[in-house]
Amino acid sequence: xxxxxxxxxxxxxxxxxxxxxxxxxxxxxxxxxxxxxxxxxxxxxxxxxxxxxxxxxxxxxxxxxxxxxxxxxxxxxxxxxxxxxxxxxxxxxxxxxxxxxxxxxxxxxxxxxxxxxxxxxxxxxxxxxxxxxxxxxxxxxxxxxxxxxxxxxxxxxxxxxxxxxxxxxxxxxxxxxxxxx
Amino acid sequence: xxxxxxxxxxxxxxxxxxxxxxxxxxxxxxxxxxxxxxxxxxxxxxxxxxxxxxxxxxxxxxxxxxxxxxxxxxxxxxxxxxxxxxxxxxxxxxxxxxxxxxxxxxxxxxxxxxxxxxxxxxxxxxxxxxxxxxxxxxxxxxxxxxxxxxxxxxxxxxxxxxxxxxxxxxxxxxxxxxxxxxxxxxxxxxxxxxxxxxxxxxxxxxxxxxxxxxxxxxxxxxxxxxxxxxxxxxxxxxxxxxxxxxxxxxxxxxxxxxxxxxxxxxxxxxxxxxxxxxxxxxxxxxxxxxxxxxxxxxxxxxxxxxxxxxxxxxxxxxxxxxxxxxxxxxxxxxxxxxxxxxxxxxxxxxxxxxxxxxxxxxxxxxxxxxxxxxxxxxxxxxxxxxxxxxxxxxxxxxxxxxxxxxxxx
Numbered sequence: 001x002x003x004x005x006x007x008x009x010x011x012x013x014x015x016x017x018x019x020x021x022x023x024x025x026x027x028x029x030x031x032x033x034x035x036x037x038x039x040x041x042x043x044x045x046x047x048x049x050x051x052x053x054x055x056x057x058x059x060x061x062x063x064x065x066x067x068x069x070x071x072x073x074x075x076x077x078x079x080x081x082x083x084x085x086x087x088x089x090x091x092x093x094x095x096x097x098x099x100x101x102x103x104x105x106x107x108x109x110x111x112x113x114x115x116x117x118x119x120x121x122x123x124x125x126x127x128x129x130x131x132x133x134x135x136x137x138x139x140x141x142x143x144x145x146x147x148x149x150x151x152x153x154x155x156x157x158x159x160x161x162x163x164x165x166x167x168x169x170x171x172x173x174x175x176x177x178x179x180x181x
Numbered sequence: 182x183x184x185x186x187x188x189x190x191x192x193x194x195x196x197x198x199x200x201x202x203x204x205x206x207x208x209x210x211x212x213x214x215x216x217x218x219x220x221x222x223x224x225x226x227x228x229x230x231x232x233x234x235x236x237x238x239x240x241x242x243x244x245x246x247x248x249x250x251x252x253x254x255x256x257x258x259x260x261x262x263x264x265x266x267x268x269x270x271x272x273x274x275x276x277x278x279x280x281x282x283x284x285x286x287x288x289x290x291x292x293x294x295x296x297x298x299x300x301x302x303x304x305x306x307x308x309x310x311x312x313x314x315x316x317x318x319x320x321x322x323x324x325x326x327x328x329x330x331x332x333x334x335x336x337x338x339x340x341x342x343x344x345x346x347x348x349x350x351x352x353x354x355x356x357x358x359x360x361x362x363x364x365x366x367x368x369x370x371x372x373x374x375x376x377x378x379x380x381x382x383x384x385x386x387x388x389x390x391x392x393x394x395x396x397x398x399x400x401x402x403x404x405x406x407x408x409x410x411x412x413x414x415x416x417x418x419x420x421x422x423x424x425x426x427x428x429x430x431x432x433x434x435x436x437x438x439x440x441x442x443x444x445x446x447x448x449x450x451x452x453x454x455x456x457x458x459x460x461x462x463x464x465x466x467x468x469x470x471x472x473x474x475x476x477x478x479x480x481x482x483x484x485x486x487x488x489x490x491x492x493x494x495x496x497x498x499x500x501x502x503x504x505x506x507x508x509x510x511x512x513x514x515x516x517x518x519x520x521x522x523x524x525x526x527x528x529x530x531x532x533x534x535x536x537x538x539x540x541x542x543x544x545x546x547x548x549x550x551x552x553x554x555x556x557x558x559x560x561x562x563x564x565x566x567x568x569x570x571x572x573x574x575x576x577x578x579x580x581x582x583x584x585x586x587x588x589x590x
Contacts, residue, residue: 054551057555058552061552098444132448172507
């Protein structure tokens with residue numbers, strides 16, 4: 001009898017289903033990217049940006065073109081603005097740097113750094129690409145007050161043997177955004 | 182002998198004689214019964230047999246003997262055996278009987294027979310009885326009560342499968358739902374060789390499910406047909422006919438560029454799959470190679486299969502992780518050559534072989550970069566035609582259900 005009771009207890013079950021329904025909504029992104037002031041220099045010769053829609057994944061991808069001068073050091077101090085779109089503080093950082101496309105076998109991009117120029121204060125405020133490979137792929141967080149914009153700049157050293165008017169490489173640089181409560 | 186002795190002798194001897202006869206007779210005390218030796222009547226018959234008195238209206242088939250198990254029943258009232266014979270070879274037993282009681286008699290109508298056929302029951306005592314079988318030849322697989330009639334339009338060899346849930350697959354691609362699922366395929370007046378293969382879900386709770394050949398799971402029945410225009414395929418719910426073992430070579434390796442280009446700090450890498458495990462399944466008609474492979478950001482479930490008709494096929498299913506990566510190349514399957522679009526399929530031509538693919542775009546270069554796919558991708562169904570005779574997946578023009586009715590009522 002004990003075995004039978006044990007078997008009955010094994011198969012007996014009470015389940016209670018709580019019905020829920022989930023609305024899937026949307027909201028504005030925590031930050032909005034704007035072209036920096038340097039896009040006005042020579043009509044965007046040194047930096048310009050746009051975005052496109054990837055229909056296969058549904059992603060909105062921001063595309064930024066930065067242009068160096070072979071043999072010279074180029075500092076672009078206001079390439080991109082990243083503005084807090086929320087009414088709460090938002091922490092941002094550059095979280096990842098990857099080389100996606102290299103159009104030439106020669107190493108022409110000798111140095112490239114993307115810096116958080118403003119707000120200042122981050123101990124590590126830049127990501128670094130050395131000889132086309134990313135060697136520092138993340139920055140520290142900076143906090144943006146509601147409505148405040150971070151300014152990102154770019155430093156470039158292109159090998160003097162690089163061809164003119166060509167695209168040398170493409171990097172994926174992710175910006176991580178963390179809204180604060 | 183005095184009269185008294187005669188009477189005493191008769192009173193003693195005659196009952197003793199009767200008693201001895203009753204003990205020693207083959208039928209025991211049945212030797213003193215009167216009445217018929219046996220009765221013959223219709224037995225257990227399917228609904229499509231019409232019975233009138235001792236006349237049975239049966240069907241015969243051109244494909245195989247049509248069995249009517251226990252179609253007749255003989256009720257013996259004596260412990261004896263009765264000879265059984267038929268004028269058309271419909272009864273296998275030559276005699277039936279034993280102790281008194283009911284005995285079923287199986288009837289099997291030979292293939293292609295049509296007309297009247299007598300089943301005769303005889304006994305040495307002179308007793309006899311007979312049942313008339315009126316048989317009509319019908320284009321129907323014996324024993325089945327219903328069939329699915331599928332009208333197809335296409336060309337070349339087609340590999341048709343039917344799942345137990347009624348899903349019809351052509352070259353592994355689900356194409357239709359049919360009302361009758363079974364293992365007997367009749368096409369162009371012939372019963373086809375069939376295979377039985379089980380499929381299981383490779384990941385639980387997916388909609389639609391991701392399935393792959395397995396040694397367990399739900400059964401699909403498969404057969405090959407050669408289409409030339411519009412024709413009809415009949416599928417019967419019946420046991421599989423015996424299939425001789427064909428000599429089928431192992432499935433060819435899947436030589437193709439498979440993977441995506443991923444960015445890394447030091448440069449782009451091609452994320453190609455690495456095989457984790459492989460299992461070979463051999464059916465009556467095909468050899469199937471099922472492989473699971475993994476890469477950095479996806480897992481690939483793929484099976485290839487060889488066939489005896491010169492074509493081979495594959496099914497690929499990708500499960501990508503959700504990532505924030507961009508890519509410039511997504512190659513789900515690229516054996517070489519230029520990718521072309523032909524109707525709802527993708528086509529590669531590599532040498533003499535044509536690769537037909539149904540599913541998501543198998544190869545894409547992204548300029549500008551695009552996002553890496555996320556989650557389970559729709560399956561890619563691949564058919565490789567080195568013969569140049571295949572015309573693509575056929576169109577299913579119509580599906581209907583037919584059931585067998587008595588030919589006289």
